Amino acid sequence: MTPPNASPTLDALFQRILARKPDALALLDPPNKHRITGQPPKRLTYREADRAVSALAAHFVESGLPANSIIAVQLPNTIEFVLTVLAAHRAGLVVAVLPLLWRQSELVAALNRTAARAIVTSSKTDGVNYADLAMNAAAEAFSIRHVGGFGDDLPDGMASLDRAIAKPSATTRAVIQDGRKAAMVSFDVTPEGFRPVPRTHLSLIAGGLALSLESDVPQAATVMSAFAPTSFAGLASSLVVWLLSGGALALHHPFEGDVLEQQIGEHACDTLIAPAQLALRLGELNLAARLPSLRNVIGLWRAPEQVASSPTWVGQPASLTDVYLFGEAGLFGARRAADGAPSPIMPGRHGAPRELPGSSIAGEILLTARGTLALRGPMVAVAAYAPPQPPGDTLTAQAPRDYVDTDYAARLDRSTGAICITAPPSGVVTVGGYRFLSQDLAEWGRRLGHGALLTALPDRLSGHRLAGRASDNARAREALAELGLNPLMVEAFRDRSNPP
The missing domain is CATH 3.30.300.30 (ANL, C-terminal domain)
Known part of the structure; x- marks a missing residue:
């Protein structure tokens, strides 16, 4: 069900590819998945992935989860994560992504802050019993009504999602396909404290589109994602970039260097998405000779103040795009030129790709009066970062603001006018x-x-x-x-x- 003039959702992007090439390869598990989760690695075509997504969506509907409720997901970077996110959207749910290092304290805080109705996890990941963690956290979160898991030896009370996929149901629910609806919730920590950050499909797609165009990811690309997907940047750079390219998504659970190189070589991956330090390390290890298929590297910087002092990227057949991450507030990318040095970041509006005049506006970079960097644009969730109401002055409305202050200290270079990010948020x-x-x-x-x-x-x-x-x-x-x-x-x- 799609209203007039509606922008697409992630599931709508998936179904467009499915209609064009149902038997094309869609998803590839890490080859060492058995070590990570105890389950064998899988390879799914778009048709096979669609069946699994429909089966999981039916399970969520039959479990009594109301439309627009929140389902929390704590899974490794495997096929099950992608299937769960797409299935939740097909069932009309909003996905809250939970980092794998979170334990009971953080899980309970996130579940209670979002009033999540369900949580999905795996039985074990890297030897940690996530099923027990989820059950214990659910016991302290009164809104949780359903707990599901992948893998064997699930505790009593946890529904097996592998069984739901193996025995699909025909249950469906009419869902309005509109990109303006909420798609995900991620979690940030700012100087004001812990906060959930909700985003629409449109905002999430805008982030992925900015990265895809800036790094020039080709259509039908085989994308290797070696970045944890449990954040806005993680979803935008892997799931969304994959759906926009319409190719195959190979997943690597961070990090085993030998396994990563094996995957890139075996699948002839042309695009690698990874933390920037890992990407630069691969470049130092003679990337050109060992990984000849690689043409695009997207390096994500969780500490964007370090980009300017990073090594140059020279003598490589693949281009490198630096992606500046500012917590969950937003991101922007800049592809390196032939000299291999980080590209200058200028204030004001920037397109996607940046160097093409008249390209679509990906966002805007601002310097605030406080000497900090701020972001504005379609991917930025402004409402989630609205400043708190001044104490003792509750009758005075806050002045409207259409940007998010990242709290990263920044200044302008006097000679070039470029922005220099100098320090992370204080505190x-x-x-x-x-x-x-x-x-x-x-x-x-x-x-x-x-x-x-x-x-x-x-x-x-x-x-x-x-x-x-x-x-x-x-x-x-x-x-x-x-x-x-x-x-x-x-x-x-x-x-x-x-x-x-």
């Missing part, structure tokens, strides 16, 4: 794809008793790394694990006398 610690408030780290350190310390140290690759000190590091690890905190905090108290 926010970034460890890879995870963000914490520095005051929260200090609070958890204090809870461990006298003399305990949990802090963040600068790290060239991930932005920061966590380090902890306590009178008894082993006991501190046990206490943090019992509180349901993620492994980044727990392992900050590992014994430094032994290799990690």
Whole structure:
């Protein structure tokens, strides 16, 4: 059901490809999937993927999940993640993506903040029992009414989604296909604290379209995604880029370098999506000789202030596009020129691709009066970042704002007029794809008793790394694990006398 003048949804993009080439290869699992989840790797055509998506959508409808309710997903970078997202949209649901490192504390907070009605996970991933984590979190989130999982040995009360795919139902639900409807919720940490960030299909597609056009991903491309999909950038750069190209999506659960190179070679992948540091490392290891099929590399920078000082990209057959990520606020990309240096980022509107005059506006880059970088455009969820109402002045309406302040410190280069990003948000610690408030780290350190310390140290690759000190590091690890905190905090108290 599509209203007049409606923009497409992700499922509508998928079904357009399905109608053109149902027997073309669509999805490819990591070859080491058995080690990751205990399940054999799969290869699905568009027709086979469509059947699985319809079966899962029917299961969600029959489970009593109302249209427009939120379904939380905590899955590795395998075919099941893609199928679940598309099935949720086909059933008229909104997907909340949960990072894999989250444990019970963060899961419960996210489920309660979004009033999620269901959670989907796998039995085990990398040896961690995610099924038990989901069941325990669901017990503390009163809105949860359905828990589903992929894999074997699921706990009592968790529905098997593998069985739902194997025994499909004909149940359907009429869903309005309109890109202006909510598609996903991701989670950010800003100086003001933890916040859910909802986005429409249109916003999500705009992010993927900006990346696809800037990096010149060809039609029918075989795209290799080695970036965790549990964020706006993760979904836009993999799922959306794949649907826009209409080719095949090969998935790599980060990171095993030998397996990644094997996948790129075996599938003749022409586009690689990966963290920028990994992409640059591949370039240093004679990428041209070992991966001759590769023509496009999309490198995502979780610490965008590091792009300017990164190594040059020279002597490679593949082009490199730097993608600047600003938490969940938004992103923009810039393809490197022949000299291999990062392209200058100019303030104002930028198209997709940037160098083509008159191209569609992908967004706008602003400098605020505070000396910080702000974003505006179709992919930016402005309402989610609206400033809080001033205390004691509740009758005064906030002035409307059509941009999001990323809180990244920035300035203009006097000679070129380009924007220089100089520092991440104050008070926010970034460890890879995870963000914490520095005051929260200090609070958890204090809870461990006298003399305990949990802090963040600068790290060239991930932005920061966590380090902890306590009178008894082993006991501190046990206490943090019992509180349901993620492994980044727990392992900050590992014994430094032994290799990690």
